[in-house]
Amino acid sequence: MRRANNKVFQASLATEVGFNLPEFAITNDVTLLKHFSDQKGIIKPVAIGEITRDSSKEFVQxxxxxxxxxxxxxxxSPVYLQSYIQKDFEVRLTIVGERVFPVKIHSQNNIDWRKPNNKVVYETCSIPEGIERNCFAFMELCGMRFGCFDFIVKNDIWYFLEMNANGQWAWLEFETGLNISESIIDYLTTGSTKMEP
Structure with a gap:
């Protein structure tokens, strides 16, 4: 799981399976930082952006x-730099075995929908066959049976952001009625997720 969550590894896999990626760099080169800054780009942690100080934790998004x-x-300190794309919406796609649970995310915050005090609307959606095929190829290459993919979509072009190998999913079930938990239980007890939606 740690290997699958590595952003350098993910960028390589995403290119191999054929995902579109925004222009990005994982670097500590200040020249590249200026390049992305001039483009009004974004910056995010290379790994989990967690800072622990004494008994408190902060999260860098x-x-x-x-x-x-x-x-x-x-x-x-290497960082993940990425060109900013003015998205139409985002998609969180949770995969459990052979089942997919795509959710469209409309966010008031155009940079990161996870920001505090942000207004977010969730709805179930369909995904292009090519995106689903690429997701399963990605999962196969990193040896995972569960993962949460994040995409931004602009003018019907899907851009891969990352796959979280231990992503949260329960709130999506509450928001949309998707039965992700049943698929997880079924996979853990029988090793199968081939059931009717």
Whole structure:
């Protein structure tokens, strides 16, 4: 699971299976940071953006690059830089075995729908056959049977962002009525997810 969550590994797999990716760089090169900053790009952690201080935790999420921030602060800490795409909507696609649970996400926050105090609307949706095929190929290559894919969609073009090998899913079940939990239970008890929707 740790290997599957690695963003460098994921970028390689995403290219191999044929996903569209926004322009990106995983680097501590300040020249590249300036390049993405000039494009009004975004910055996010390479791994889990969790900072622990004493007994408290903070989480670093996706943000627009702040051009006023001193570039030298990145010299010793690689970050994930990405071009910003003005999306029409996002999709969280949860895969359990052979079943897919796609959810369209409409967010008031155009950078990261997980931000606090954000207004979000969820709805079930269909996905293009090619995207589903690529997701299963991706899962096969990283040896996973469960994963949560995040996409942004603009003008019917799907852009792969990441696959979370231990992604949260329960709130989607509450919001949409999708029965993800039943598929997980069935897979864990029988090893099968070939059931009618």
């Amino acid at each position: 996706t943000n627009l690059i702040d051009p006023s921030f001193a570039a030298r602060n990145f010299e010793y």
